[in-house]
Amino acid sequence: VMTLVFALMGWTANAHNEILLLFGVFIVTAISVGGAYTQTQKVNYLVGGRRSEMMKYFMIAALIGVVVVVGTTVILAPQLAIKSANPPFGLPQANLIATLTTGILSGNLPWIMIIVGIIIAIVCWMLGLSIMTVALGFYLPISTTSIILVGALLKLLIEKLTKDKALRETRLSSGVSLSSGLIAGGSIIGLIGIILHVTGVLSNRVPAGFAGSNGMAVILLIIMAATIVIPLMRIKQPTRKAQKQ
Known part of the structure; x- marks a missing residue:
């Protein structure tokens, strides 16, 4: 939705793309932390733990996660930036999101592939198959x-x-x-x-x-x-x- 809003506003420059991705990171992080917190509360309730203990260890785990993720990204930044036929780290999901984001902002989406994907999704739904499972099989190596x-x-x-x-x-x-x-x-x-x-x-x-x-x-x-x-x-x-x- 945010990508479409940016495209309708005419924000198609590379700087706008970076702003969009930054907003996306904030949203995804908020959703992830919220989901983790609710699951932690559920586990705490089932095991009969104390809320204060749960909050303390949840904060510790969250801080450790931030340090590990950010630290790993900083260390691997030179390798992640390499673009070649065989890059050091294959990132199919990141490449997929980058293709969609850049395509919408530039107005140059591969519509044929998108329409084919929609048709396949409809067929999977009619057959009672899991659409996301089939989709994962398409873009994962x-x-x-x-x-x-x-x-x-x-x-x-x-x-x-x-x-x-x-x-x-x-x-x-x-x-x-x-x-x-x-x-x-x-x-x-x-x-x-x-x-x-x-x-x-x-x-x-x-x-x-x-x-x-x-x-x-x-x-x-x-x-x-x-x-x-x-x-x-x-x-x-x-x-x-x-x-x-």
């Missing part, structure tokens, strides 16, 4: 969507192997928690690796031989899938919440 597919197949496997409904819900809920931990852990390790690389502690090295082949990637993927499925299948009793449901 195959390296990301393939892992999402593997996770969905593991979820389907757990559902097929677990006949008891309450136990199935327990295993799936535990799987979500386990997957969330893997995502958070991978992000932390990746952040540490990037910082060490950018600061020169680690040099540029690429795995060679079998270690850098697709075969090694498949082996690691199988190991990761096993470390997810085996602990979940060892759960034998549903939780009280699942039993009530």
Whole structure:
């Protein structure tokens, strides 16, 4: 909406584009912090915690998040500015938003692609498919969507192997928690690796031989899938919440 307002006002210069993005950052940050705060209140209520403790640790977590995000952006600024066929960091979502914002402000949107996307969205809606899920598969790279597919197949496997409904819900809920931990852990390790690389502690090295082949990637993927499925299948009793449901 803000982008359209800027375009209607005739603000199409690069400086106006920066102002628009700045306003967008403020809005997205406010929504994110508001959502995190409401979820924190909900968790605090469910566990029976004190509001003062919740507020204190929420503020600490928010400040740490700001320092980490801003610090990472400052460190990676030179690499993020590189434009080439193979940039150091692929940012499909940022590129998508930049294309839309620049296109609307300049009046030069790729209308054919937008109309095709609208038609595909309507077809997905008529078929009862998740529009956002299909959209993610279009603009995210195959390296990301393939892992999402593997996770969905593991979820389907757990559902097929677990006949008891309450136990199935327990295993799936535990799987979500386990997957969330893997995502958070991978992000932390990746952040540490990037910082060490950018600061020169680690040099540029690429795995060679079998270690850098697709075969090694498949082996690691199988190991990761096993470390997810085996602990979940060892759960034998549903939780009280699942039993009530």
